[in-house]
Amino acid sequence: MPALAQERLYTTEDIYALPDGERAELINGQIYMMAPPSRKHQDILSFLHLAIGNHIANNSGECRVYLAPFAVFLFADDSKYLEPDISVICDKSKLNDRGCNGAPDWIIEIVSPGSRAMDYYTKLSLYREAGVREYWIVDPVKQAIFVYDMEQAAAPVIYSFADKIKVNIYENLEIDFSRLQF
Numbered sequence: 001m002p003a004l005a006q007e008r009l010y011t012t013e014d015i016y017a018l019p020d021g022e023r024a025e026l027i028n029g030q031i032y033m034m035a036p037p038s039r040k041h042q043d044i045l046s047f048l049h050l051a052i053g054n055h056i057a058n059n060s061g062e063c064r065v066y067l068a069p070f071a072v073f074l075f076a077d078d079s080k081y082l083e084p085d086i087s088v089i090c091d092k093s094k095l096n097d098r099g100c101n102g103a104p105d106w107i108i109e110i111v112s113p114g115s116r117a118m119d120y121y122t123k124l125s126l127y128r129e130a131g132v133r134e135y136w137i138v139d140p141v142k143q144a145i146f147v148y149d150m151e152q153a154a155a156p157v158i159y160s161f162a163d164k165i166k167v168n169i170y171e172n173l174e175i176d177f178s179r180l181q182f
Contacts, residue, residue, distance in 0.1 A: 011078045023069055026081035027122060034083070034115075040140050040182055041110050045085055047180045048108060048138075052088060055173045063090040063105065071099030072107075074130040082123070085110045088169070103130040106169050111139040124148065134168045145177065 009029030018024060023034040037045070045067060052065045068083040088106035089095060107127055109119040119137050127135050128150055137146040137156075146156040149168045159165050161180060167173040 009079070012073070012081045013078075015081050023083065025083055025118075026079065027126065029079045032118065035112065037110075037112060041085075041112060043182055044110050044138055044140065044180065048086055048175065051175050052086070052173075055170065059172070062092070063088050064092070064095065066100075072104060073099065073101050074103060074126060076101075080126065082126070084108065084123075090169075103127070103132045105132070106134040106136075106167070107132050108136040108138060111137060111141070120146075 010026055010031050011029070012026060014031060015024055015026050025032045025034065049065060049067055055061070056063055056065060066087045066089070068085050070083060070087055072082045072084055072087055074080050074082065084104070084107040086106075086108035087100060087104040089100050090105045091102075094100050094102045094104075107123075109115070109123060111119050124135065124137075128148075131150075133149075133151050135148040135150060137148075139146070143161040145159040145161075145163075145165060147159065147165060147168070148156045151168070159177070161177045163178070164174045164176045167175065
């Protein structure tokens with residue numbers, strides 16, 4: 001009887017060996033290639049980055065905000081490497097030159113056609129397991145924002161692109177999506 005073919009498990013070394021310009025994430029030893037973002041995706045990313053970054057700067061905040069591509073190593077093993085669209089890290093001891101080691105406090109993923117299942121299911125589960133405090137899924141097609149307060153373990157609160165959304169990890173930050181322009 002012939003031996004069964006074994007599925008190859010990839011590591012972060014394989015991610016770093018990708019040709020320049022190719023982006024991918026690593027989940028449970030499998031590589032998931034990432035398509036370039038759309039203009040609308042970039043508009044949302046820029047809008048959120050400015051709102052969060054300005055809030056941190058204006059309040060002498062300790063947290064740092066990073067945009068993809070920024071490496072997040074959720075667990076100590078070598079089987080998960082993610083590049084969330086936005087990562088907010090408040091514990092600077094998690095940061096080094098490679099990225100973030102451990103769970104960011106707040107992660108935002110902007111849904112792309114190829115990332116829908118990954119953002120809504122796979123990453124939600126990973127982020128919850130790793131200890132991410134707050135997770136937002138911004139869905140341009142649905143014009144909806146799904147806000148998961150992981151510390152409360154409740155169902156998501158769903159907002160529209162016309163709403164002001166209170167950020168759970170901050171006492172005094174609301175993001176007014178009605179100001180988002182495409």
